[in-house]
Amino acid sequence: MFAFIVKxxxxxxxxxxxxxxxxxxxxxxxxxxxxxLVGQRVTPEERAEIRERLGLNDPFFVQYGRFLKNAxxxxxxxxxxxxxxxxxxxxxxxxxxxxxxxxxxxIIVFLSVPLGIFCAxxxxxxxxxxxxxxxxxxxxxxxxxTAILLIYVFSVELGWLxxxxxxETVTLFGWWKSGLxxxxxxxxxxxxxxxxxxxxxxxxxxxxxxxxxxxxxSEYVKYAWAKGIKPSRVWIVHAFKNTLLPVIxxxxxxxxxxxxxxxxxxxxxxxxxxxxxxxxxxxxxxxxLMVAYxxxxxxxxxxxxxxxxxxxxxINPMVRVTGRK
Amino acid sequence: xxxxxxxxRYLVLLALVFAALVxxxxxxxxxxxxxxEAEKAETQQQAETTTSLTVAMDAIPVSLDPHxxxxxxxLQYSHLVFDPLVRWTQDMEIEPRLAESxxxxxxxxxxxxxxxxxxxxxxxxxxxxxxVYTLERLKKSDDFKGLFEPFEKAVAVDSHTVxxxxxxxxxxxxxxxxxxxxxxxxxxxxxxxxxxxxPSFANENESGTGPYVVTKYVPGEQLxxxxxxxxxxxxxxxxxxxxxxIPNAPARVAALLSKDVDFIMPVPPTDxxxxxxxxxxxxxxxxxxxxxxxxxxxxxxxxFQNQKVRQAIxxxxxxxxxxxxxxxxxxxxxxxxxxxxxxGYLEELQPRYDLEKAxxxxxxxxxxxxxxxxxxxxxxxxVNDAKIAExxxxxxxxxxxxxxLKTMPKAQYWDQFDARSADIQMIGWHSDTxxxxxxxxxxxxxxxxxxxxxxxxxxxYCNPKVDELVIASQSETDxxxxxxxxxxxxxxxFEDAAFVPLHWQNLAWASKDNMNTEVIVNTMNFPYxxxxxxx
Numbered sequence: 019m020f021a022f023i024v025k026x027x028x029x030x031x032x033x034x035x036x037x038x039x040x041x042x043x044x045x046x047x048x049x050x051x052x053x054x055l056v057g058q059r060v061t062p063e064e065r066a067e068i069r070e071r072l073g074l075n076d077p078f079f080v081q082y083g084r085f086l087k088n089a090x091x092x093x094x095x096x097x098x099x100x101x102x103x104x105x106x107x108x109x110x111x112x113x114x115x116x117x118x119x120x121x122x123x124x125i126i127v128f129l130s131v132p133l134g135i136f137c138a139x140x141x142x143x144x145x146x147x148x149x150x151x152x153x154x155x156x157x158x159x160x161x162x163x164t165a166i167l168l169i170y171v172f173s174v175e176l177g178w179l180x181x182x183x184x185x186e187t188v189t190l191f192g193w194w195k196s197g198l199x200x201x202x203x204x205x206x207x208x209x210x211x212x213x214x215x216x217x218x219x220x221x222x223x224x225x226x227x228x229x230x231x232x233x234x235x236s237e238y239v240k241y242a243w244a245k246g247i248k249p250s251r252v253w254i255v256h257a258f259k260n261t262l263l264p265v266i267x268x269x270x271x272x273x274x275x276x277x278x279x280x281x282x283x284x285x286x287x288x289x290x291x292x293x294x295x296x297x298x299x300x301x302x303x304x305x306x307l308m309v310a311y312x313x314x315x316x317x318x319x320x321x322x323x324x325x326x327x328x329x330x331x332x333i334n335p336m337v338r339v340t341g342r343k
Numbered sequence: 344x345x346x347x348x349x350x351x352r353y354l355v356l357l358a359l360v361f362a363a364l365v366x367x368x369x370x371x372x373x374x375x376x377x378x379x380e381a382e383k384a385e386t387q388q389q390a391e392t393t394t395s396l397t398v399a400m401d402a403i404p405v406s407l408d409p410h411x412x413x414x415x416x417x418l419q420y421s422h423l424v425f426d427p428l429v430r431w432t433q434d435m436e437i438e439p440r441l442a443e444s445x446x447x448x449x450x451x452x453x454x455x456x457x458x459x460x461x462x463x464x465x466x467x468x469x470x471x472x473x474x475v476y477t478l479e480r481l482k483k484s485d486d487f488k489g490l491f492e493p494f495e496k497a498v499a500v501d502s503h504t505v506x507x508x509x510x511x512x513x514x515x516x517x518x519x520x521x522x523x524x525x526x527x528x529x530x531x532x533x534x535x536x537x538x539x540x541x542p543s544f545a546n547e548n549e550s551g552t553g554p555y556v557v558t559k560y561v562p563g564e565q566l567x568x569x570x571x572x573x574x575x576x577x578x579x580x581x582x583x584x585x586x587x588x589i590p591n592a593p594a595r596v597a598a599l600l601s602k603d604v605d606f607i608m609p610v611p612p613t614d615x616x617x618x619x620x621x622x623x624x625x626x627x628x629x630x631x632x633x634x635x636x637x638x639x640x641x642x643x644x645x646x647f648q649n650q651k652v653r654q655a656i657x658x659x660x661x662x663x664x665x666x667x668x669x670x671x672x673x674x675x676x677x678x679x680x681x682x683x684x685x686x687g688y689l690e691e692l693q694p695r696y697d698l699e700k701a702x703x704x705x706x707x708x709x710x711x712x713x714x715x716x717x718x719x720x721x722x723x724x725x726v727n728d729a730k731i732a733e734x735x736x737x738x739x740x741x742x743x744x745x746x747x748l749k750t751m752p753k754a755q756y757w758d759q760f761d762a763r764s765a766d767i768q769m770i771g772w773h774s775d776t777x778x779x780x781x782x783x784x785x786x787x788x789x790x791x792x793x794x795x796x797x798x799x800x801x802x803x804y805c806n807p808k809v810d811e812l813v814i815a816s817q818s819e820t821d822x823x824x825x826x827x828x829x830x831x832x833x834x835x836x837f838e839d840a841a842f843v844p845l846h847w848q849n850l851a852w853a854s855k856d857n858m859n860t861e862v863i864v865n866t867m868n869f870p871y872x873x874x875x876x877x878x
Contacts, residue, residue, distance in 0.1 A: 049754035055405075055539045057413030057486040059775060059785070061795050062761065064485055072540060098540040099405065100562050166593060173601035181601045182594055183587070288589045288598075290564055298563065298590060301723065303754035 022331050030324045037316035038089060041309040042082050049303040050074075051098045072098070085309075094313060095306035099299070104310035108292060112314075113194045114184060115280050115291035121198075121211035122276060126219050134226025135258060138234060141227075150227075153220030161279060165213040165286040172209060180206050182288035210287045214279060218272055225268060229261040270326035274319040394877055395583040396858075399595050399604040403566045403588045407557060408545035409524055410537050413486035413775070415868055418522075422869050423568060423584070424464075425524035425551035428455060428474070429517065431777065433629075433865050435684050437517060441469065441525060441552065450512040450820060451495070455520075457503040461575040463527040465550040471499035476528040478507070484537050489795070490522065490775055493817070512818045514825050515776050525552065554578045554873030564588055579863075579875040599624065599853055606860070608870070610851040612673040612726060618853045625856040630675050630849055632682045632866050633773040634782065635725055637718075637735065637843035638802030644716055644766045647802075651708035653840035658701035659742045660735055662694050662845045669730050674846040679833040680772075680782035682847045684866075686822070687779030687829030692837050694844075701742050713743020718767035720748065721756040725771045726848055732769060760801060768801045771848070777867065779829040783813045787841050804841045 052068050069075050073084070085095065094104045137146040173181035185206035187195040197203025233239060234257055242252045280293035288294065292311060299307040404420040405412055421427070428442040442455040461469040478497040481487045493515075495508040509516055527550035534544035549557050552575065555568035566586040570578075587604065589595040592611040598604045600621060610618065610626065619626045639647040639656065646652050666674040675682065678692040705711060720732035729750040736746045746767065751759065760768055774781035789805035790797030796810070812828045812835075819825040836842070850868050854860045857878045863871045 050758055053757045054754070055412065058772075058799070059413060059489050060486055061489065061798060063792075068485065068539065096540065101406070101538070101541050101543075101546060166597075169594070169597045169601075173603070174597055177601060181597045181603050182589060183603075285591050286594055288587075288591065288594050295563070301590075301752065301754060 019331070023328055026324050026327050026331075030320045033320050034313070034316060037320075038086070038309075038313055039082070041312040041316075042085055044312075045305040045309045046078055046081065048305050048308070051303045051305050054302045054304070055098060089313070094310035097299070097304055097307040097310075099302050099304045099307070104307045105314075107295065107307060108310055108314050109193070110195075111290065111292045111295045113196060113291075114289060115277065115284070115293060117196065117198055118207070118210055118214060118280055118283070118289060118291060119273070119276050121207050122215040122218070123273065125211055125215040126222055130219055130222035130226055134223045135230060135253065137223065137227040138230035139253060141231070149223065153223050156216050156220040159216065161213055161217055161282045162286050164216045165209070165283055168209045168213055169286070179209055184290055210283050210289050213287070214276065214283045217279060218276060221272070222265070222269075225265055226261060229264055230257060233257045233260050267326055267330060270322050274315075274322050277315055277318055394581050395585065396581045396606065396875070396877060397585045397587060397604040398606040398608070398872070399587045399589040399598050400608055401588070401590050401592070401595070403563070403586050405562070406546045407549045407560060408537060408543065409526070409551075410480055410484040410487055411539060411546065413484075413490065415773075418867070419869050420566075421524045421551075422553070423555045423872055424549055424553040424557060425526070426553045428457075428520045428523045428525070430521050430871075431865060431867060433862075435777070435866070437521070442520070445517065445520075447820075448506070451509045453507045453509075453516045453520075454500070455505050455507070457505060458575060459503055461552050462573045463530065463550045463552055464556050464571060464573075465527055465530045466573075467527050467529045467550070469525060469527075469552055470502045471505040472502075473525045473528045474505045474523065475499050476532070477523055477525045480526065480531075480535060480537070481523070485539070487522070490519065494519075512820050514817065514820050514822065515778060518776055518778060521777075527551070555584055574873075578873050579859075579877075581872065581875050581877060584872055596853075602855075605858075606852065606854040608852045608868075610853045612671045612851075615671070615673065615851060615853075623856055624853060625860065626851060626853050627860045627864055628673070628849055628851045629864060629866050630682065631773075631847055631868070632685070632777070633725075633771050633848045634677055634680055634682070635674075635728075635731070635769070635771045635845040635848065636680075636786070637845065638768050638770060638786075638800070638804075639842065640763060640766050640768070640802055642803040643763065646708075646710060646714055646716075647766070649708045649710075650839060651704045652710060655701045655704035655708065655742055656739065656744070657840045657843055658695055658697050658704060659744075660738050660843060660845075661696040663696060665731055665734055666846050669727050669734060670846065670848075673726070673849045673851070675849065676846050677844040679837060679844060680786070681774065681779035681829075681833070682866075685774070685777070685779045686826040687833045689830050689833050689837075692833060698741060705742050710743070713745065715745040715747070716766040718746045718748045718769075719756070719759055719765040720750045720769040721753045722750040724753040724756065725769075728769065731845065735767075760799075763801050763803075770799055770801070772799070779833070780813055780816050783809065783829075783832055783836075787836060788813060802842055804839075806835065806839065806841070809835055809841075 050069070052065050052072070052074070056065060056068065066075070073081065088095065092105065096102065097104045097107050100107050133149055137149055140146055169181050172179045183206060184197045185202040186200045187197045187203055188199050190196050197207060239252060239257055242256045280291060281296055282293070283289065284291045284293035285297050296308065296311045299311065402416055404416055409417055409421045409425055411417070426440050428440060429437050430440050432438050441458055441461060443458050444456045446454050448454050457469070457471060457474070463469060475497045478491065478494065481491050482494070493509050493511065493513045495510050498506045498508060500506055507516055507520065530550040531545060536543050536545070538546060547560070554571055554574050556571045557566065558569045559565070559567035565588065568584040568586070570582040589598060595607050596611065596614045596618070599607045599618070615626055618624050639653055641647045663676045666672065666676045676694045678694045679689060681687045705713065718732065718736065720728055722729035732748055732750060736748050739746050749765070759765070760770065770786070772782055772786055784796055785799045787800055787804050788796040788810050789807070790800045790803060809832055812832050816825050816828040819828065850864070850866065852860055852864050852870065859876050863874050
């Protein structure tokens with residue numbers, strides 16, 4: 019078991035190195051951040067001088083070496099625009115994104131589980147057909163379209179919900195700005211989290227439904243029926259518990275994807291998180307911040323996947339056995 | 344089965360640990376929450392008694408240091424927190440602000456009488472020394488030193504009289520004084536370094552004489568300003584001004600339509616009709632002064648050296664149609680660089696679109712069968728930039744010129760532009776000095792590293808007569824004579840088809856209809872929010 023964990027962690031580190039290299043290579047070829055720092059009338063000579071001061075004229079490998087050396091110490095460079103270390107900016111913006119992902123995950127869990135179970139148990143019920151049909155629409159509608167529709171209906175036409183921003187926040191632990199503890203913050207959270215969950219929710223309903231239907235066909239469920247156990251107990255304890263495992267695995271991967279999807283949602287709702295920050299840093303050619311974001315999100319991906327793998331390995335030793343081959 | 348159970352036990356354990364974390368976090372936050380509720384009640388009470396206004400812009404200032412960048416956004420900010428010596432009115436006259444009066448005492452010296460009794464936000468008194476200090480600092484700024492190159496220095500004659508001395512006679516000394524926003528010398532001195540991409544005192548602190556004081560600044564997010572109660576003159580009635588950055592245009596419009604913000608700028612052309620038709624909102628527009636042009640590179644493309652080919656291209660492009668269809672009427676078709684109201688403007692130069700004439704010119708030039716060339720344009724810099732470029736491609740195909748167009752985001756565009764990587768390149772320009780000469784200095788004078796002229800002349804157009812006239816106009820202090828020279832420049836460029844003029848972008852602001860938006864805006868796009876009155 020220990021060897022398995024060490025191996026997974028080593029693989030994760032290698033992936034991080036590769037992400038760092040790709041990110042840095044993009045940075046090097048992306049554009050000139052100085053262009054966005056100065057006005058149009060600054061001469062090319064003066065711009066070159068500023069680039070020199072920022073160390074942007076050094077050869078690729080000199081810059082990459084410096085980047086790696088600093089990255090190991092947790093320093094991912096300095097954002098040209100914010101005039102602060104990139105990591106500080108990301109840590110300042112991360113709570114907004116993570117809260118949004120958390121709220122969406124809650125919506126997904128609380129809706130997909132009952133709906134998925136219901137659709138598996140009563141596949142021919144009109145409500146099941148309606149849900150399955152609706153989920154196809156949900157999957158095929160892009161997030162930003164959902165978001166714009168929500169804004170136009172609930173903010174512009176009805177005036178019920180605020181159209182942008184995070185609303186009022188409170189500070190926890192001295193640095194985590196949370197919108198989850200104020201009424202205003204929760205009100206602002208409703209539409210973005212619905213928009214973000216709209217992509218994943220149908221997927222999970224379908225996944226739970228199909229897994230559950232398979233389990234319901236299995237021998238031990240038939241045996242449970244034969245023993246005359248209460249239907250609710252068969253469904254929840256016997257069937258659903260065994261549906262959960264693949265769902266958790268997929269969920270882990272999807273969580274990472276959801277962090278990436280916040281880019282669109284945050285831009286439309288002007289949600290001050292990492293996603294909107296990333297798009298803006300691309301527009302400003304704030305290359306250091308771009309790389310830092312890629313590395314940070316890559317890190318979340320790798321961390322979640324590694325954890326899922328390790329947990330799965332603990333649960334099902336077969337995985338470890340095949341991995342050793 | 345047993346294995347599954349042991350796995351679930353792990354999960355339960357994990358969930359418990361997480362729950363414990365959450366509970367401890369909540370316990371911790373309880374105090375915070377009650378405290379914040381008290382704070383909330385307090386701010387609510389304030390909100391009832393103060394006039395607060397929320398403005399959404401595409402970007403907020405990049406720093407609190409007004410000299411760190413020369414851009415529209417920074418000048419908008421300067422008008423809120425600082426105050427210029429003089430400023431432009433809506434009809435392009437100059438009105439006194441911190442300078443009460445001025446007088447040309449010799450060809451190179453302009454003497455200003457400064458207002459007495461003006462105080463900075465720090466409480467320090469405003470004197471001539473502050474003007475001297477500010478000009479010195481401007482000359483140290485990477486962005487502003489080019490603009491202030493003609494200035495020798497400022498000299499304090501007495502505590503409230505200051506002389507601006509130029510190296511040579513200079514016709515734009517007064518116009519350039521609209522850029523001098525005096526900084527508080529005592530406040531900044533000793534910690535006044537201008538830092539572009541790192542922390543500095545001036546990046547985070549301010550002391551100006553302007554109508555607003557910065558109370559909160561979150562880079563890239565918001566700027567909160569409060570009324571400065573020691574302001575030297577009458578002001579509007581907005582006591583708290585919150586400036587929010589909403590870069591996404593549809594989101595900005597939605598925020599206004601849903602009444603979440605009171606004022607937005609800029610307004611995308613696609614949503615103007617909707618705003619105009621919405622009750623309780625109003626749209627204010629003015630003709631702008633940024634010209635959108637195409638440059639034809641004569642060094643890369645021998646065909647473009649032929650005056651007839653250049654003229655054919657100008658005749659083939661229907662820029663009036665572009666304004667009508669693509670810009671939805673939100674622009675002014677152009678045939679010269681400077682807009683109406685500028686010194687060099689010539690009424691008689693009008694857009695010329697004549698496809699037959701264009702074809703004839705191509706024939707005369709010996710390119711009846713046309714040729715192929717490349718073109719680049721940005722796709723997120725000017726209003727509808729990529730769409731305009733596409734329209735140009737189809738218009739040029741009608742005279743046999745096949746154009747291979749590439750559009751790209753501005754982050755990549757400027758490198759390509761500087762490298763002169765295509766035969767036709769798009770550029771927009773707003774004159775820093777609100778004067779015609781500025782366009783020529785950057786866009787059409789012979790490119791030269793030594794003099795710095797023609798820095799953005801990717802057409803490599805070079806006409807000694809134009810250069811001569813523009814340089815002579817710089818030291819001409821007789822404004823009528825100067826205007827004549829600049830008009831001559833525009834006429835030469837027109838006849839020569841030195842570049843392809845498309846249109847001047849208009850400007851638009853949208854707000855609730857209970858305020859005097861139309862009075863505070865201007866063609867430079869520096870709304871004077873200090874004068875804003877909300878009923």
